[in-house]
Amino acid sequence: MDNYFLYLLITIITIASPGPGVLLTLTNALRYGFRGSLAGIFGIAAGIFVVAVLSATSIALVLSTSPIAFTVLKYLGAAYLMYLGFRLWQSQPQYRVTQTVVDKTHRLRFVEGVGITVLNPKPIFFFMAVFPQFIAVTDSALDPLWQFWFLVLTYCVLVVVIHSLYAVMAKLARASLASEHGSYWVSKTSAVFHILLGLGLALAT
Numbered sequence: 001m002d003n004y005f006l007y008l009l010i011t012i013i014t015i016a017s018p019g020p021g022v023l024l025t026l027t028n029a030l031r032y033g034f035r036g037s038l039a040g041i042f043g044i045a046a047g048i049f050v051v052a053v054l055s056a057t058s059i060a061l062v063l064s065t066s067p068i069a070f071t072v073l074k075y076l077g078a079a080y081l082m083y084l085g086f087r088l089w090q091s092q093p094q095y096r097v098t099q100t101v102v103d104k105t106h107r108l109r110f111v112e113g114v115g116i117t118v119l120n121p122k123p124i125f126f127f128m129a130v131f132p133q134f135i136a137v138t139d140s141a142l143d144p145l146w147q148f149w150f151l152v153l154t155y156c157v158l159v160v161v162i163h164s165l166y167a168v169m170a171k172l173a174r175a176s177l178a179s180e181h182g183s184y185w186v187s188k189t190s191a192v193f194h195i196l197l198g199l200g201l202a203l204a205t
Helices: 004-016 020-055 058-065 067-090 099-118 121-134 142-177 180-203
Strands: none
Touching: 004 121, 004 142, 020 099, 020 121, 020 142, 020 180, 067 099, 067 180, 121 142
8 A cells, every 4th residue: 555645635635525425514513513413424434334345346336337227326316415405495493402402313414424425426436446546456365355444444534534624614603603594594505505416416427
């Protein structure tokens, strides 16, 4: 793994780039605070782990070579993003979130994080096209496997770190939005962006 630092750079840029996962983290942090966003962040990391494992199997090969399978996954991801957007639009603004509310939503936030990652085709192609270039082929049968898990865990840790930083920044901005009016616009704006991302994914070629 001579190019590990290059892998770190590419991974950091990939994770930090705005997308469904970043939007979900920002939305959760604005609505539920930093602690309330952690379940979603760990869900995104868990989703990356699932995608990485799938990339090592024939499932990812089918998705990358079958136009039908790729299209189905793309539309499922788009539908899920739009579903989250419509649900945000219809939900009541949470500008005064109690600890009870946060605790009850932990599982849901985690599931959303996993779903929004697994149903996004981009991580699959990252692990299919970019990821293998950083695994050195050696005579040892175990060495590539060790590299695989090390790089996957590196990615997952960076997801948690970078998304936590996003959540902290959102929490700092939350003070100025901690009103009924501010929370209303946070919910509506997040809903619109989720729907637009879903439409963009569905229309992407």
